[in-house]
Amino acid sequence: MSPPLKSPSRLSHVSSNPEPATFHVMGLMSGTSLDGLDIGVSVFQRSEEQGSWSGILECFVSIPFPESWRNRLKELPAASAENWFVTSIEWTQWCADQILATGWISEVDLVVFHGQTVFHRPHEGWTGQLGSGAHLHAALNGVPVVCDLRSLDVAYHGQGAPLVPVVEEHLYAAFEGCLNLGGIANFSCVDEETGNRVAWDIGPCNLLLNHLAARVGHVFDENGHIAAKGHVLPALFERFLALEFHAMPLPKSIGREWIEDEVLPLLDLEPDASVEDLMATAVAYIASVVRLAAEGKHTLVTGGGAYNGALIDALKSNSSAIRGLPVDVVIPQEIQVEGKEAHAFAFLGLLRVLGEPNALPSVTGSRQASSGGALWGTPRFLRR
Known part of the structure; x- marks a missing residue:
């Protein structure tokens, strides 16, 4: 404990x-x-x-x-x-x-x-x-x-x-967006046209990263050290982004089984790739779909992924290799990161x-x- x-x-x-x-x-x-x-x-x-x-x-x-x-x-x-x-x-x-x-x-x-x-x-x-x-x-x-x-x-x-967006509407309205980086990444914000809160599952996060970490005997990629040693694999990166779920309209959500059926099999298309390169590609993919969702908003970030330095750096990066606008990231105290x-x-x-x-x-x-x-x-x- x-x-x-x-x-x-x-x-x-x-x-x-x-x-x-x-x-x-x-x-x-x-x-x-x-x-x-x-x-x-x-x-x-x-x-x-x-x-x-x-x-x-x-x-x-x-x-x-x-x-x-x-x-x-x-x-x-x-x-x-x-x-x-x-x-x-x-x-x-x-x-x-x-x-x-x-x-x-x-x-x-x-x-x-x-x-x-x-x-x-x-x-x-x-x-x-x-x-x-x-x-x-x-x-x-x-x-x-x-x-x-x-x-x-x-x-x-x-x-x-x-x-959770019901809670964010009541208790976290000071933030333009709320991002949870758990097994699955999800995001909520207020729709500028309707004034209603909207939210959706963005895609995989720690479920994908932990799967890759397990290949080299780790439970997770501590602070993103494995990802930091790798390079993005362009073909795999594009395959991730081309998954049908990402083009679907809101509302939408996913479960563990979607990741196991749709995301993890794409890793097998790179049989000779190192875990470091696969991890770097996964981080670039997760950061890209998050950035495309957040659109640069002032965003409260919680969940285990908030401790992944490589992922947080990618969310804030000005690199053109990551899709979307940089996110204005706010990481709260540890008790809120883990306990929200x-x-x-x-x-x-x-x-x-x-x-x-x-x-x-x-x-x-x-x-x-x-x-x-x-x-x-x-x-x-x-x-x-």
Whole structure:
């Protein structure tokens, strides 16, 4: 377990209202990179006079998955239905054990459990996140739990992703754009023509980079050192950019399976290339699609990719070899870089409990705004 991070700082304005409504929420997030379980405790306040929200991520820890769990999660797409349910219950218990080990559970009114996305096929009308909210609720001795946050938006013919832009609209409006460099890179901003927030998955990020790092025995490319030693392979770079997904209109989203089916096979077309050159090409590709999306905006950058020096340099570079305009990059404090997703899903779960929208049609393409998520138990603040 990495040392817990604690921060008194805020990225959003706190109302001067002396008695704002206050909510203590734990957010649990595990992304497509399969690197671990993120646990954060957030405090949200709403000014009753202005109706505006503020939030602070009070404490955060990221717990790496043991290799045994990483392997089980990777194998799930080919597993039987019985295996899925058994794994879901056992993995949920593992998550509960990590939560209880933090000693933070007594501080919270609500736990929001994103689960582990194994399948994401909104075009077929479904999305699948591993994890049982009912079992987590029981394992935490009745602490209320929200889970399954994406399914309702998909049922309304939306993409079910990204969902974090709802949070960015409420808590991070000071930035022109918000970029998450996780397993998948996604971006959100306000559309200048409509005034609505829009967001979409841009393409692969750490899923691709970590795949290449594993070829030389690393979990990830620390600070982009491998990429910095390589040279861009022009033919592969162009093949990446020519992927059909990049020409599709918004809204759009992808899952791990798209990367495995469409992106990784392109690497096999360069059988003699060094890992350094493949990594440099992947970084140039990721930076290019991000820059084409961000269009030079003042952008908050979070997620593990924010620590990849080669990637950040490429985002800011004036080199004509990278497509698009340089990005005006803002990297916040470490607790926000690593914990923004857990913080965000804590807020999305809180909105669900309050019956307020946590998915936007302008972002996901759904037929209507919705307040998605299954609730197990009743939070104390609803009983006051």
